[in-house]
Amino acid sequence: MIEVEHLRKWYRVHRREPGLKAALRSLLHRPYEDVKAVEDISFSIGAGERVGFLGPNGAGKTTTLKVLAGLLHPTEGRVAVGGFLPQERAREFLTQITLVMGQKQQLLWDLPPSETFALNRAIYDIPRAQYEETVAELTALLELAPLLGKPTRQLSLGERMKCELAVALLHRPKVLFLDEPTIGLDVSMQATVRTFVRAYNERFSATVILTSHYMEDVAALCPRVMVIDKGRLIFDGALPDLIRRVRPDKRVLLRLSKPVEQRDLLPLGTIISQNDAEVIIQVSQEGLQASVARALSTLPLRDLTVEDPPLEEVMRDLFAQGNAA
Amino acid sequence: MMRLLRVIRAQLRASLALALQYRLEFLVEGLLALLWMAVTLVPLLVVFGARGTVAGWSFAEMLVVLGWFVALKGVLEGTLSPSLMQVVEHVRKGTLDFVLLKPADAQLLVSLSKIEPWRVIDFAGAAVIFTYAFRQIGHAPSAADLLLSAALLLAAVLVLYSIAILVVSIAFVAVRVDNLLYLFQSVFDVARWPSSVFRGALAMIFTYVLPLALMTTYPALALLGKLNARTALGALLGAFVFAGLARLIWLSSIRRYTSASS
Structure with a gap:
């Protein structure tokens, strides 16, 4: 067309x-x-x-x-x-x-x-x-x-x-x-x-x-x-x-049943935000499986979800790099 | 051809609806049109208060020129100016894009986009002036003279329209041309006088550069039975050439046009 x-x-x-x-x-x-x-x-x-x-x-x-x-x-x-x-x-x-x-x-x-x-x-x-x-x-x-x-x-x-x-x-x-x-x-x-x-x-x-x-x-x-x-x-x-090309990392969203220490979270990936009930962690594509397994076995979880980084952030990164191709 | 007429009809319908949208404006503008017509007479009365003829024109003959001036002013300010101001707005706001993407001639679409129907009053006024003038002269114009004068009026409108199109073509290059339109309206005021009133350079300019003389003087001469056929034919031919030229310039301006934002 x-x-x-x-x-x-x-x-x-x-x-x-x-x-x-x-x-x-x-x-x-x-x-x-x-x-x-x-x-x-x-x-x-x-x-x-x-x-x-x-x-x-x-x-x-x-x-x-x-x-x-x-x-x-x-x-x-x-x-x-x-x-x-x-x-x-x-x-x-x-x-x-x-x-x-x-x-x-x-x-x-x-x-x-x-x-x-x-x-x-x-x-x-x-x-x-x-x-x-x-x-x-x-x-x-x-x-x-x-x-x-x-x-x-x-x-x-x-x-x-x-x-x-x-x-x-x-x-x-x-x-x-x-x-x-x-x-x-x-x-x-x-x-x-x-x-x-x-x-x-x-x-x-x-x-x-x-x-x-x-x-x-x-x-x-x-x-x-x-x-x-x-x-x-x-x-x-x-x-x-x-x-995937711009931001190969994932975000793991953890809902906690009780507060945890920061040092328990550090092995999972980069902490983006943390409060008593909710933590967002940035994890590389390759490390995702290990991180999720570790979180499930070591943390007091109410819920766990894996998401792509927010689109607005992807775009910001894309144009900041300017050479994604 | 039928499609063309349907577009014109739809365009006029919308313009009319637009004008009728504001009843108060309709009334006020109508009254203003009447007032301006009265004001138009003043300079003539002043001039003829002192002498009997001016450049070979009697008062009554001069009234005939003025009659055409009033009628043409109605055409100019009732249809051409408002529509073409719309084009300037389109260019400024970047909405001309919508006009250019329509499967119809852009010049046609913009030329009738806004009309002020109360300007019909000007025609009524012109008729009154003609009636009075020919009472003074003592005989009515012959049917042939009327016909010739109508043809010349058509030529005059064509030239007026072409000048307006030229002004608007400039709008594609220089975005602010509203002042140019006002300037043109003031220069048009010259057409209230017969062309023979002007001498030397001014006479040249008003006959050939801005053919204002042609617009009112020739139809008036025709109505008075004083215009020879050759001049009439020349004027008609000239008007068509001028319109063709304006069309070419319009088309080339459209080609050069790039929208206001990238």
């Missing part, structure tokens, strides 16, 4: 020193500088896949997404989406894709969402019957009924995002580009959005590409993860593999 070969995207930006003097000088002479937003990325995504783009701010995730959507021309490399060159923005291409941006909205601010729906119906030339069926379906899935008649400006952020998703999917696109769709939403609304995206993906076998700052989004939604850092693709695979 999506083929990307050696994609590069450089921006030309005007650079100047701070201060008034420099500002005056820049009126006469403007030094330019190339910002390498994307630096040689290649990948391919099959129809119906759900892929998450991960990376710190300014890593090149959104740039890549915009190149795929046809909003930015690649500086170098070949990009094809559904057999089309995105930057040509052919009508047939545009009717197959959609873009949702958590920070920006396409709903008409002063009008109820239903007006934007009607406008998009005309623009996408959606047949009446199909339109009504889609609206009914989306209304049921996202519980939009009470929202569609209210002016957009009176909706809460979460309600607005649900309507944004609906208006972006009226034409039943085959490829969804979601740029931080859950940003600023509360936990339950994040979950609603995730469940919905997944349902849409399964119902229409649509391809989903998601960027997010919330690891939970990616963990819950995307079997495949691409990590982009400083414009390069440094990991492409399943999330558990990524975690």
